[in-house]
Amino acid sequence: MAEKVLLGDEAVALGAIHSGLSNGYGYPGTPSSEIMEYLIKYSQKTGNIHASWCSNEKTAYEDAIGVSLAGKRAIVTMKHVGLNVAADPFINSALLKINGGLVIVVADDPGMHSSQDEQDSRFFADFAKVPCFEPVNQQEAYEMTGEAFEVSEKYHVPVMIRLVTRLAHSRAVVVTGKEKEQNRMKKAEDKKTWMLLPALARKQWVTLLGKYKEFKKDSESSLHNPLYINPDFKKYGIITSGLGKNYYLENIPELSVKPSHLHVGFYPYPEEKIKRLAENVEKIIVIEEGYPFLEERLRGILKQPVEIEGKIDGKVPQTGELNPDNIRPALGLPVRKTLAEVEALPGRPPQLCQGCPHIDSYNAIKGALASYSESVVTSDIGCYALGALPPYSAIESIICMGASVGTAKGAAEAGLKPAVAVIGDSTFYHSGMTALVDAVAANTPMTLVILDNCIVAMTGGQETVVPSSRLFSVVKGLGVDPAHIKTIIPLKKNHEENTAVLKEEIAYEGLSVILSVRECIEETKRQLKKGKANK
Amino acid sequence: MKFDIILAGVGGQGVLSLAAIIATGAMKDNLKVRQSEVHGMAQRGGEVLSHLRISDSEISSDLVAKGTASLIISMEPLEVLRYVDFLSPDGFIVTASEPFINIPDYPDIEIIYGKIKKLKNHKIIKSLELAKKAGSSRAANMVIIGAASSVLPVSSSSLKAAVEELFSSKGKDIIDVNLKAFELGAE
DSSP states (O other), rough: OOOEEEEHHHHHHHHHHHEEEEEEEEEEOOOTTTHHHHHHHHHHHHSSSSSEOOHHHHHHHHHHHHHHHHEEOOOOOOHHHHHHHHHHHHHHHTTSSOOOEEEEEEEEEEOOSSSOOOOOOOHHHHHTTTOOOOOSSSHHHHHHHHHHHHHHHHHTEEEEEEEHHHHHHHEEEEEEOOOOOOOOOOOOSSOOOOOHHHHHHHHHHHHHHHHHHHHHHHHHTTTOOOOOOTTTTOOOOOEETTTTHHHHHHHHHSSSSEEEEEEEEEESSOOOHHHHHHOOSSEEEEESSSOHHHHHHHHHHHHSSOESSTTTTSSSSSSSSSOOOTTTTGOOOOOOOOOOOOOOOOOOOOOOTTTTTHHHHOOOOOOHHHTSSOEEEEEEEEEGGGSTTTTTOOBBBOTTHHHHHHHHHHHHHTTOSSSEEEEHHHHIIIIIHHHHHHHHHOOSSSSEEEEEOSSSSTTBBOOOOOOGHHHHHHHHTTTOOGGGGGEOOGGGGGHHHHHHHHHHHSSSSEEEEEEEOOHHHHHHHHHHHHHHHHH | OEEEEEEEEEETHHHHHHHHHHHHHHHTTTOEEEEEEEGGGGGSSSSEEEEEEESSSSOOOOOOOOOOOEEEEESSHHHHHHSGGEEEEEEEHHHHHHHHHHHTOOOHHHHHHHHHHHHEEEEEOOOHHHHHTTTOOOGGHHHHHHHTTTTTTSSSHOOOOHHHHTTTTGGHHHHHHHHHHHHHHOO
8 A cells, every 4th residue: 555646547547557457558638648658657667568559549449459358457548539439349349248357448528628529428338338437536546447447357348437637637645555466368268259240249239238237236336326315405415426526525515404415426327326316305406527417317217306407407507617616506505705806818828839840831831822712721630720820820620530631532522622631640640541541542632731740749749659750651552642742841941942842732633642741849849858868 | 724726827837846846745744635737738838727725634626616715826927817716815826927928919017917916915026036046047936936835834844845856856956946946935
């Protein structure tokens, strides 16, 4: 036993290591990245586990399935939107007879601190019919990870841990527990439970539904779903999930009574406990971080008419994060007095760093398109999305990882030309390549600009899965005509030359790819610092 | 005892190290601590905000409630005004005096000072000048911790020990500069 100060993310990573983890995989994505960073550091230091970044969340998940097939414990990490990419193997893996424990950690981002949406991963766990743990603090994050592995091996299912930004990125003391040895390699015995041919999958589906009944039973007795009944206060009761619990506890001292309260930290949710709560109160106030997942289901669970308040009727805000303040109206508490009000202030939006190569790439693209009365520039997920803001205002669409390529292709094929797509190197490997193959097949008249800054910059400088030196051969290998793959170096002094190259390729009535290659300025600074420190 | 702090500034100003030092110091004094921060986009010249909660009993929420913070520590004066509604009626403000101007519509600095000075308990510190005096302009955040030390529920000896710990890998000279900056801020 030891005490450690850990981020929520790090608590999950250490929890996994102490549960006999053998392999960890993931794709960087705020707020989940620090889980893998911790595992990779541990792996480099000790050599005890294998931990590595992958091209995307789907490949990461499939790697983890392979580890499970071999009988060892694997963890796979991603942000919420990453699970959209990994959804195929995730949903299907629920039908396998999982061998070594398989735990998927998904970090949601309510409030969209660094994301395109607020989607709630509990829906995915429910959809796949797998158990899901939701910790409310770092200690639970550590302990639930161990439990998740136990449940995974007990029922032979993948198990989800859902985190949110506020927990992933806040620090507190964690008391660590016993350390378990890793599993020995032991291949899954029954091939029939690992091949999802329709005839076999039908059986596995029935098996999964049987297991699901067990999860529901476990949920009723789970210590993570504590129910407190106050028999003397019927007016209302509370259901919390996730960090909603913390904000509720924060406000309890101001309530005149302690209402009946059910917290849900393990899913599938405990229906019987919800019914028991409802029998004891006239109204249920639901405070949950994320979508109104439980709230929407309450009506279907309860036999008697009970008033339900929460996100759907607007008593609790349906967008953004919960906090200790915005749940007060639902609890009937007044707004707290503050020393002063915040007046309108100029915002300080994030910006491309001084000296960032993307600035020079965007200037060249804008220069090359200046003579056209109409054009479109689609963009993607990464630092270069900041090119949307003035003074650049250089891009027109940001959708999801890899979408720039297909969106430009579709626009060009609909006659909107010239069509230029910009994508980062890591995002290209993540999910831009397949769309580029489509463009190769159709020889679509469009220009793809790969902004190769030789790193995954936005999420803190993780290594790109394939080094920059191999990008040309990858693009050529996908079938792009080498005569129309051009490399430029985005520097101010090259502006005229780069603009000319882009102009020429944009004018070409076929597919062209520009590799705009210069290292992320922050990474250059980091390396300089390291160099100095080593001297 | 419960002491909630809002730490503010701009990406790159050392706000998170500041939070780490106070948190480490508080733990050395056997207090419970929760510290929350937002990574990602905030790092690129945007606002940085960290909630730091210190208590002698269990803390539930990672976030400080409005109207309850005992202290705002800021590396930048405009950033103070963004969070004043977190302050409790007798809350303190400790801020660096130097504006960080990376936006076109940055207000007149005298107006900002005027608004801060209207609030009851404030210290506006020439952190850069004192940091240079200590030996490095990069130690401005240590000046600010020093300036806040009389208000913090953490002993100066624990705060200094935390400073030494944070810079332990950087050698004695760097530690000394940072400790000196802390002391100049505390004066």
